[in-house]
Amino acid sequence: MSAPLIQAAGLCKSFPGRGVLRRGAPVQAVREIDIGIARGEALGVVGESGSGKSTLGRLLLGLLPASAGTILFDGKRMPSPGHADWRRLRPRLQIVFQDPYGSLDPRRRVGPQITDGLAIHHLPDAADRLAALLTQVGLDPAHASRFPHEFSGGQRQRIGIARALATAPDFLVADEPVSALDVSIQAQIIQLLASLRHTLDLAMLFISHDLLVVRHLCDRVMVLYLGRVMESGRTAEIFANPAHPYTRALLSATPRMDPAQRSRRILLAGDPPSPSNPPSGCVFRTRCAHAIPDCAAAIPALRPIGPTHRVACIRADQLA
Amino acid sequence: MKRAILPGGVVVVILLLAVLAPWLGLPDPVRQDVAHRLTGPITGHLLGRDEFGRDVLSRLIWGARTSLVVAFASAAIAGVLGTILGLIGGWFRGIGAMLAVRSMDVVLCFPPILLALLIVTLLGPGAGTLIMMLSLLFLPGFARVTYAEVLSARRHEYVEAVRALGATSPRILARTILPNVAGPVLVQLSLAVAAAVALESGLSFLGLGVVPPAPSWGLMIRGARATMEQAPLLLLWPCAALTVTILAMNLLCDAVRDAADPRGHPAAARPRVIDRLLPGLAPPANPDLVLEMQGLTVEIATPRGPIRPVRDVSLGVRAGETLAIVGESGSGKSITATAIMGLLPAAAQPVAGHIWFAERDLLILPEPALRKLRGGAMAMVFQDPMSSLNPVLRIGEQIGEAIRAHTPALGAAARRTRARSLLQRVGIADPDQRLTAYPHEMSGGMRQRVMIAMALANSPRLIIADEPTTALDVTVQAQILDLLADLKRDTGTAMIFISHSLGVVGEIADRVAVMYAGHIVEQGPAAAVFAKPLHPYTKALLDAAPDSDAMPTGIPGIVPSPHHLPAGCSFAPRCARAIDACAATAPPLEPATPDRLVRCLRWASA
Numbered sequence: 001m002s003a004p005l006i007q008a009a010g011l012c013k014s015f016p017g018r019g020v021l022r023r024g025a026p027v028q029a030v031r032e033i034d035i036g037i038a039r040g041e042a043l044g045v046v047g048e049s050g051s052g053k054s055t056l057g058r059l060l061l062g063l064l065p066a067s068a069g070t071i072l073f074d075g076k077r078m079p080s081p082g083h084a085d086w087r088r089l090r091p092r093l094q095i096v097f098q099d100p101y102g103s104l105d106p107r108r109r110v111g112p113q114i115t116d117g118l119a120i121h122h123l124p125d126a127a128d129r130l131a132a133l134l135t136q137v138g139l140d141p142a143h144a145s146r147f148p149h150e151f152s153g154g155q156r157q158r159i160g161i162a163r164a165l166a167t168a169p170d171f172l173v174a175d176e177p178v179s180a181l182d183v184s185i186q187a188q189i190i191q192l193l194a195s196l197r198h199t200l201d202l203a204m205l206f207i208s209h210d211l212l213v214v215r216h217l218c219d220r221v222m223v224l225y226l227g228r229v230m231e232s233g234r235t236a237e238i239f240a241n242p243a244h245p246y247t248r249a250l251l252s253a254t255p256r257m258d259p260a261q262r263s264r265r266i267l268l269a270g271d272p273p274s275p276s277n278p279p280s281g282c283v284f285r286t287r288c289a290h291a292i293p294d295c296a297a298a299i300p301a302l303r304p305i306g307p308t309h310r311v312a313c314i315r316a317d318q319l320a
Numbered sequence: 321m322k323r324a325i326l327p328g329g330v331v332v333v334i335l336l337l338a339v340l341a342p343w344l345g346l347p348d349p350v351r352q353d354v355a356h357r358l359t360g361p362i363t364g365h366l367l368g369r370d371e372f373g374r375d376v377l378s379r380l381i382w383g384a385r386t387s388l389v390v391a392f393a394s395a396a397i398a399g400v401l402g403t404i405l406g407l408i409g410g411w412f413r414g415i416g417a418m419l420a421v422r423s424m425d426v427v428l429c430f431p432p433i434l435l436a437l438l439i440v441t442l443l444g445p446g447a448g449t450l451i452m453m454l455s456l457l458f459l460p461g462f463a464r465v466t467y468a469e470v471l472s473a474r475r476h477e478y479v480e481a482v483r484a485l486g487a488t489s490p491r492i493l494a495r496t497i498l499p500n501v502a503g504p505v506l507v508q509l510s511l512a513v514a515a516a517v518a519l520e521s522g523l524s525f526l527g528l529g530v531v532p533p534a535p536s537w538g539l540m541i542r543g544a545r546a547t548m549e550q551a552p553l554l555l556l557w558p559c560a561a562l563t564v565t566i567l568a569m570n571l572l573c574d575a576v577r578d579a580a581d582p583r584g585h586p587a588a589a590r591p592r593v594i595d596r597l598l599p600g601l602a603p604p605a606n607p608d609l610v611l612e613m614q615g616l617t618v619e620i621a622t623p624r625g626p627i628r629p630v631r632d633v634s635l636g637v638r639a640g641e642t643l644a645i646v647g648e649s650g651s652g653k654s655i656t657a658t659a660i661m662g663l664l665p666a667a668a669q670p671v672a673g674h675i676w677f678a679e680r681d682l683l684i685l686p687e688p689a690l691r692k693l694r695g696g697a698m699a700m701v702f703q704d705p706m707s708s709l710n711p712v713l714r715i716g717e718q719i720g721e722a723i724r725a726h727t728p729a730l731g732a733a734a735r736r737t738r739a740r741s742l743l744q745r746v747g748i749a750d751p752d753q754r755l756t757a758y759p760h761e762m763s764g765g766m767r768q769r770v771m772i773a774m775a776l777a778n779s780p781r782l783i784i785a786d787e788p789t790t791a792l793d794v795t796v797q798a799q800i801l802d803l804l805a806d807l808k809r810d811t812g813t814a815m816i817f818i819s820h821s822l823g824v825v826g827e828i829a830d831r832v833a834v835m836y837a838g839h840i841v842e843q844g845p846a847a848a849v850f851a852k853p854l855h856p857y858t859k860a861l862l863d864a865a866p867d868s869d870a871m872p873t874g875i876p877g878i879v880p881s882p883h884h885l886p887a888g889c890s891f892a893p894r895c896a897r898a899i900d901a902c903a904a905t906a907p908p909l910e911p912a913t914p915d916r917l918v919r920c921l922r923w924a925s926a
Binding site: 048049061063086087088089090091093094095097098099102103104105106108113116117120121147149152153154155160164165167182183184185186187188189190191194209212213215216233249250252253254255257258265267268271272311 | 374476477478480481482483484485486487488491495496499500508580581582648649763764765766793794795796797798799801802820821822823824825826827860861862864865866867868871872873874875876878879
């Protein structure tokens with residue numbers, strides 16, 4: 001594998017707590033995450049609501065300033081938002097959003113929206129580029145003069161992808177790009193993203209709450225819980241041999257059509273704790289069936305248990 | 321745009337009259353002729369003369385000049401400045417919001433008349449002073465409206481998208497935010513112009529505005545008041561001019577706002593006379609079904625003509641059985657469910673079919689009888705537990721309300737005991753404490769448990785669950801699915817479970833009905849349908865789910881619009897196995913095996 005295009009170390013992000021009279025505890029959305037993605041590689045980030053997966057995506061794009069940690073993009077430090085260097089870097093880092101309805105401006109035709117990035121950065125060839133982009137995402141170039149409401153959800157998602165690709169980015173964050181789509185359309189978009197990643201040699205961060213969705217698109221998977229990495233490794237490895245109790249629970253809770261695929265369900269009790277008041281030690285221990293007193297003592301390190309497989313659980317070896 | 325023609329025409333005529341006043345050959349509006357004061361309409365003086373013998377028509381038109389210049393100038397100044405302040409305040413927040421919005425609140429603190437007196441005393445009366453004062457008065461309105469709109473617009477992902485593209489703040493504000501907040505600002509503008517015309521008249525009437533003898537509508541009303549007894553018509557003319565101008569301005573701004581929105585304006589639903597068939601006298605065919613639906617067709621009146629989102633749907637569910645209706649968006653699955661509950665929106669009407677429940681046809685049942693069934697013998701669980709619970713009532717009160725609606729005789733203490741045992745039944749750990757909690761104090765999974773407890777409150781025979789786990793995290797979804805399966809086993813309730821997720825359906829359903837474009841295309845035992853789908857759509861849907869080891873394959877094309885349904889099989893345009901006959905004839909829903917139905921011409925040749 002080549003050197004990572006984008007690399008982050010010790011990434012943390014906390015948001016100030018709310019409250020009128022007394023300010024609440026800060027929400028720790030992302031905590032001490034190390035990440036590296038090479039060109040042509042797709043990393044899947046999986047977690048439930050409140051796991052910090054969307055915040056992680058925006059940190060890596062530079063849309064949010066990190067509270068701690070460093071991000072290197074193409075060997076250079078990520079400039080802070082609003083800086084002139086930051087603005088110059090925008091064409092190379094792009095995002096595809098979840099909501100195909102909210103992510104397009106309802107009052108502008110889709111053509112100018114797609115080529116916005118070219119206009120902002122004074123890049124040439126907008127007209128030719130627009131037709132090529134629309135064809136690339138599987139739409140008719142003649143549709144450029146339509147308004148967003150004239151398209152279906154799947155078509156809008158293709159428009160969103162075309163907008164992200166317009167400036168020929170190197171790094172693409174896809175934030176739950178298929179969660180709002182129908183099943184039959186989901187597969188179309190997953191296939192489109194998979195082929196674009198190869199033809200354009202994109203580094204891709206694919207955010208999803210559904211393990212099954214990342215399975216066919218991503219080389220590696222990272223499982224987040226309350227802002228921390230629970231487990232990471234090659235996709236096939238994680239699916240075949242999940243080592244963290246949370247990953248196992250997540251896999252077994254995912255509804256399957258095929259009874260043969262259904263494993264014995266591991267029911268997690270209760271709900272995830274609040275990110276502003278996470279448990280001490282291992283953040284998952286309050287819902288873990290295997291928790292022992294030692295789990296509360298210290299934050300478990302993300303340690304290797306295979307060539308690429310890493311897990312943050314002190315009992316992983318005993319549970320295997 | 322048609323709606324703009326009439327008010328637009330009126331505004332243009334008024335503006336033209338005002339602009340062209342010097343060239344219309346009108347008598348001098350300030351020349352007095354006291355000998356002919358208060359004379360009625362005569363040739364040369366169409367509207368007669370006022371208390372100083374001045375020509376009323378001429379004063380009305382010259383007065384429009386003053387009134388409209390004051391109104392438009394002050395509204396425009398306030399609109400531009402206020403919008404800029406609001407944009408800055410909403411976009412930069414922090415210090416920007418402080419300066420832009422709080423400073424406006426200070427202006428709002430002054431009573432308008434005091435402010436007017438103060439400024440007139442300082443600067444002396446006149447049109448210029450009036451414009452300045454009115455702009456200052458309207459400024460806070462524009463700033464606040466824009467500020468609020470920007471705050472809501474900036475949360476949209478399309479704003480974040482242009483930010484991610486590296487657009488500068490002024491560009492985002494001008495190109496993306498401004499067009500999206502323009503609607504309410506335009507409405508505010510029309511209100512401001514109208515209010516300015518009225519205020520100008522009022523202030524001139526008080527002697528704080530335009531200085532006599534210069535004509536203005538306010539001065540005309542002031543003058544006419546003194547002679548109201550002798551010449552009441554003099555009061556009518558300026559008042560009529562005011563009313564027509566303000567009305568036309570309001571209508572024009574409304575029309576312009578709607579025309580500027582590319583999405584168009586949804587026409588109001590036109591409820592139509594029910595052209596339902598006479599109720600059949602035949603009893604339900606199958607007495608051991610809790611609910612039996614026969615040939616339900618629902619029609620919705622839309623601006624582009626009637627559509628039928630549910631067509632000839634027949635299904636039945638037994639006690640202790642879960643029937644899942646699965647389909648993509650636009651398949652008609654949710655409308656089918658709301659039709660059972662009798663909760664169809666006003667624009668939707670069932671035009672054919674029967675829904676038999678407890679030996680009665682729900683489609684022709686009067687509303688009071690339906691209301692008794694709803695939440696009683698049949699209950700519904702909705703998708704979003706946050707918006708389905710009342711945020712200002714405690715959980716205990718809401719469950720108590722559900723019990724009281726159907727068992728009014730039960731006392732408060734008994735209701736509480738029952739609510740408590742219901743919460744226990746749905747697996748809520750500390751029911752006593754939760755009874756006094758508000759919905760926002762609970763997690764999504766907990767709220768959905770409360771919704772299920774409310775559905776169970778009156779021991780229903782049928783529960784309709786419309787995507788009950790879609791809004792939940794996957795680990796919480798697993799808990800809720802287990803709970804529903806437990807309840808069904810213990811209580812023997814029949815359940816209709818609506819879902820778009822094949823995985824969820826596979827976990828919970830005994831039987832499944834697959835819907836596409838308003839039709840049931842396949843129906844049968846869930847295990848058999850998933851193992852060996854007969855309809856090409858079911859098969860394609862299964863292949864599209866990212867469940868198996870193979871890469872999921874999408875279905876080409878999109879669901880047909882209900883306005884342009886294909887003549888033959890609705891799925892034919894997207895079907896890999898379609899032949900010419902499929903496009904020509906609509907296939908019937910026919911039995912494939914004793915317990916399976918399929919709507920496909922070619923299922924046997926699969």
